Every structure is written in C-alpha cells, then in structure tokens.
Amino acid sequence: MRPASGILLVDKPGGVTSHDVVARSRRAFGTRKIGHAGTLDPMATGLLVLGIEGATRLLTFLVGLDKTYETTIRLGQATTTDDAEGEVVATAGADALAAATDERIAQGVAALTGRISQVPSTFSAIKVGGKRAYDLARAGQDVELKAREVTISRFAVDAIRRSGDAIELDATIDCSSGTYIRALARDLGAALGVGGHLTMLRRTRIGPFDLAGAASIDTLAPDSAPVGLLLEPAEVAARVLGRLDVTADEARDLRHGKRLEGAGGRMTGATAAAIDPDGRLVGILERRGDAVKSAMNMPEEQR
Structure with missing residues (x-):
C-alpha cells in the first residue's frame, strides 16, 4: 500500500x-x-x-514563509554559539548592566526592528566552501559569514527581569525566513555593551500554520501511520497561495502541460493552487498574461 x-x-x-x-x-x-x-x-x-x-x-x-518565535534573551553574557549551549566568552560587570536601562533596551530593540542587515551566527548551518559553518567553527577554524538582509516586523519585549549578574528579556518576534534569532540576541547585547545570548527559543508559527495544529513527537511511533494528523495538499496550498477551482477537463489539460487560455482573470495573484472538482490539488499555477500555466504538478495518486 x-x-x-x-x-x-x-x-x-x-x-x-x-x-x-x-x-x-x-x-x-x-x-x-x-x-x-x-x-x-x-x-x-x-x-x-x-x-x-x-x-x-x-x-x-x-x-520562505515568515515566522513567529517566543524567546528569552540573557543580557550580560556572550557565548561562542550565541545561545546557552555555547561557552561563555565574556561577562558584563555590574556597572555595565546598570547602564543597560529599560530605555536603552527599548532603543536597542527598535534599532533591530524593520529591514536590517544581519550577520548569521558562526555556529549555523550555512555552507562555507561546501562545509557547514558550525563544523568549521567546532574545528577551530575562523568563519566569516556575509551579512544578509532580513525583516523583523515585530520585536516585542514582553517582560524584563533583572538579577545581580544578568538581565533577562522575554520577547515575541515576527520575522522573515532566514532570520537568526540568536544573532538578534548577540547584536542587542553588543549594542548595549553587555553581551547577549538566547536561553530559550520556541517557534510558534510558520506562515498560516501554528502550534495549535501540531502533533506531539510521541504520536510518531514506528509503523503507526497516523494519517489523521496529515493536512491535505490542497488545503495547504490554498492557504499559502490562494485557490483556483478548475473543471475536470481543465485539470486534465494542466496535468498534460497545457495552458488555460483566458483563465488569467480568475486569479487574484501571481500564483494559485489549482483544485479539481474532487477537492484534489492538481498543481501550482502561474499567471502568464491572460492565460495560466502549471508551474508544478502534483502526482495524481494523492490519497
């Protein structure tokens, strides 16, 4: 089967x-x-x-969908990996922590909101010369990664907790794909002159999908085939790209690589999910002037 x-x-x-x-x-x-x-x-x-x-x-x-994270940033210590799994390489003194007032923290957060240039964490999966950056870094090699443009559409500080040797921020972050939250913690700490790293990171959303519909890893037992947990391809594609209902004849033509002449006006965007009368995903359509063409077809045996 x-x-x-x-x-x-x-x-x-x-x-x-x-x-x-x-x-x-x-x-x-x-x-x-x-x-x-x-x-x-x-x-x-x-x-x-x-x-x-x-x-x-x-x-x-x-x-490439945008994402939401909940995180805790610890200000006062910098680590090799920009998170709690790395070794502490710098610790701020009491005076530096006292100078990192709520107002300065808010200014630092504001500077890291919007379209920003970000250098990814050295301990990342980015490839350098065909090898992962974290493998090179663990081998003791110097790793220089290029800055990239990312968008932080929300950087909301939910709570600030101060102790004798650190300041902890709970934050919610909405960002574009490719953003390194560890780098945000690092850069915020650097701007405040105290160092910073992540102690907690939880991804709560990817595009239109969130944790409310997510399965626990415990439900994935060997040979259990929990089909009821799966989202139908048609549902997913329609939520992400929009939906275009097609007739059985149009579905057949699209699967054979034909264009649907005159169907461009039925699309509201540049792409759409073509759904046949049985509710199955035919493929992903692109608009070509007044016509539409399948950019990617799905296998017909989907169920």
Whole structure:
C-alpha cells in the first residue's frame, strides 16, 4: 500500500534534532520520502513543517514563509554559539548592566526592528566552501559569514527581569525566513555593551500554520501511520497561495502541460493552487498574461 501524502505539523521538543524528528516520521509512515520546510536547533522547540510523499513538492512554496518565535534573551553574557549551549566568552560587570536601562533596551530593540542587515551566527548551518559553518567553527577554524538582509516586523519585549549578574528579556518576534534569532540576541547585547545570548527559543508559527495544529513527537511511533494528523495538499496550498477551482477537463489539460487560455482573470495573484472538482490539488499555477500555466504538478495518486 502506498504511504499517505500530506503535510505534517510537529511540535519539536528540546534536546532532539530536527533530523531526529524526520527519521521518526519516516518510521511512522513507512517511507523515506519526507522533507522539511526549515529546521530548528536542538535547544529550540516548536513548529516543524514536514512534507510526506508527493506533498514534498509543496515544501518549495513553504520554506520562505515568515515566522513567529517566543524567546528569552540573557543580557550580560556572550557565548561562542550565541545561545546557552555555547561557552561563555565574556561577562558584563555590574556597572555595565546598570547602564543597560529599560530605555536603552527599548532603543536597542527598535534599532533591530524593520529591514536590517544581519550577520548569521558562526555556529549555523550555512555552507562555507561546501562545509557547514558550525563544523568549521567546532574545528577551530575562523568563519566569516556575509551579512544578509532580513525583516523583523515585530520585536516585542514582553517582560524584563533583572538579577545581580544578568538581565533577562522575554520577547515575541515576527520575522522573515532566514532570520537568526540568536544573532538578534548577540547584536542587542553588543549594542548595549553587555553581551547577549538566547536561553530559550520556541517557534510558534510558520506562515498560516501554528502550534495549535501540531502533533506531539510521541504520536510518531514506528509503523503507526497516523494519517489523521496529515493536512491535505490542497488545503495547504490554498492557504499559502490562494485557490483556483478548475473543471475536470481543465485539470486534465494542466496535468498534460497545457495552458488555460483566458483563465488569467480568475486569479487574484501571481500564483494559485489549482483544485479539481474532487477537492484534489492538481498543481501550482502561474499567471502568464491572460492565460495560466502549471508551474508544478502534483502526482495524481494523492490519497
């Protein structure tokens, strides 16, 4: 029997890797054809989006979605990894911490909100010369990563706690894909002259998907095939890209690579999910003038 196809939302716990979650999902659904729309560090928890079987084709359209994180930033210490798993390399004195007033923190947060240039954390999965940056850094090599433009649409400080040797901020962050929250903690600490790193990171949203619909890793037992947890490809594509209902004849033509002449006016955006009369996802459409053409077709055996 062919494994089910769909999108799986998983709430990753701390202490396991994203690849551990993928491996567990492969055993649960009895297939190796599983991909992801972005990983989380082992320390981090929260939402992972996985594609199973034919739905892996949709991941291309999900990886660039914006995200929401809940985080705790510890000001007063800098670490090698910009999070709590690294070694402390600098500690601020009492006077420096006292100078990091609530007003200065607010100014630092404001400077890191909007369209900003960010240098990713050295301990990241970015490839340098074909090797992961974190592998080079752990080997003691100097790693220089290029700055990238990212958008922080919300950097809301929810609470500030002060102790003798640190200041902890709880924050909620909405950001574009490719943002490193660890780098935000590092840069905020550097701007305040006290150093900073993450002690908690939880991803709560990716595009239109949030933790409310996510499965616990405990539901992914070997050979359990929890098909009821899967989101239908048609539902996912329509939520992300918009929906265009097509007739059975139009669905057949699209699958054969034909354009639908005169159908461009039925689309409200540049792309849309083509849904056939049976509610199945035919593929992802692109508008070409007054016509539409399939940019990506789904396998017909989806269910």
